[in-house]
């Protein structure tokens with residue numbers, strides 16, 4: 282019998298210590314250390330690490346050997362992954378419970394071309410439950426196998442007999458390896474089972490999807506450890522009150538991390554949304570105050586989002602500022618610029634800002650629309666719904682140019698907008714017919730032109 286060793290792990294960041302400590306010296310969290318028993322068996326990683334490796338010159342590596350990416354059968358997933366699934370990659374899909382992780386990956390397993398075999402390893406739901414879900418999704422793949430298993434050694438046996446071309450693990454927190462004694466979901470189990478899977482993926486060129494739970498504060502449970510090992514980290518997010526769901530790449534060794542995949546959760550599973558602006562711009566009567574449309578870009582796609590503001594006299598001495606889907610500090614900065622440059626008395630007003638659709642915007646191009654919606658609410662003057670805005674606002678009130686303006690203008694024209702407000706500092710060669718392009722240099726200018734008193 283091999284000797285058992287006890288190590289204390291911080292469940293937040295994965296730091297290890299020989300003794301228990303109250304406060305983690307790495308991440309500063311209190312009371313996160315948990316004792317874990319590691320069975321140091323002599324045959325731990327032997328079978329795989331015994332493979333003979335040979336250093337090769339990079340120029341001598343045959344690039345024709347690189348396999349093509351696998352079509353996931355779901356366009357939004359292909360895009361987020363940077364053009365499909367890379368063989369041998371490990372893709373972690375994280376998200377809150379109930380957001381639809383299992384649904385998404387089962388849908389992926391069923392929508393792959395029927396010649397591709399998939400092994401769906403479920404540690405959370407029974408085969409009957411998965412079958413019921415598959416029936417709801419109304420898709421079939423006769424080479425999709427389901428197994429209820431949590432022990433990695435057993436899983437590898439199933440893999441050996443089935444030779445699946447894609448593996449889905451639901452979820453990594455339920456897996457357990459014989460090498461380690463601690464309970465499933467602990468840091469050392471997560472690290473060890475993921476490494477075992479990773480070694481297998483690299484050796485066999487089989488892509489593996491892992492489902493990971495996230496903790497209350499929004500980070501992946503057993504987090505950093507996992508993020509280092511895997512190739513791609515996808516975050517599945519969405520507002521419970523809305524039907525749509527976003528898949529975002531947080532880390533991607535094979536593509537950009539700025540892409541966003543959008544779905545709508547329906548009775549019969551997730552539907553891809555190819556034109557996101559359709560769900561993000563709400564329909565309303567013409568003269569509603571406090572609304573402006575921003576032309577933002579997420580990844581490669583332009584996005585039209587609606588910014589809504591409510592500015593009202595503050596009842597208490599301390600004015601409230603609240604923001605949903607937009608950085609609150611940035612909102613405060615924009616309000617300060619409006620006070621200083623336009624002479625508006627906003628310090629006696631409550632300001633509420635909302636980005637519709639439960640979306641969070643990071644693109645600074647949304648600044649201009651945010652400011653316009655605030656002014657619209659402040660003056661009780663509506664903005665023409667056929668106008669849209671793309672501009673970043675600097676500290677001195679200047680409207681700064683934003684990236685890929687031509688793409689934004691073309692998209693605005695396509696969606697039937699009549700006018701787009703952009704920065705005067707954008708290069709002059711922007712030339713699109715069929716839409717009025719209004720260039721402005723300073724925030725004071727737009728105040729007088731849109732809201733004449």
Ligand code: TYD
Nearest residue numbers: 378379380381382383384417547548549550
């Ligand atoms: P699920 O995939 O089980 O979430 P996770 O694996 O992330 O915990 O999704 C559960 C939710 O999805 C559940 O609340 C019901 C909803 N849902 C639908 O609305 N339509 C469907 O077709 C399916 C399968 C699920």
Ligand code: MG
Nearest residue numbers: 382383405451
């Ligand atoms: Mg699930």
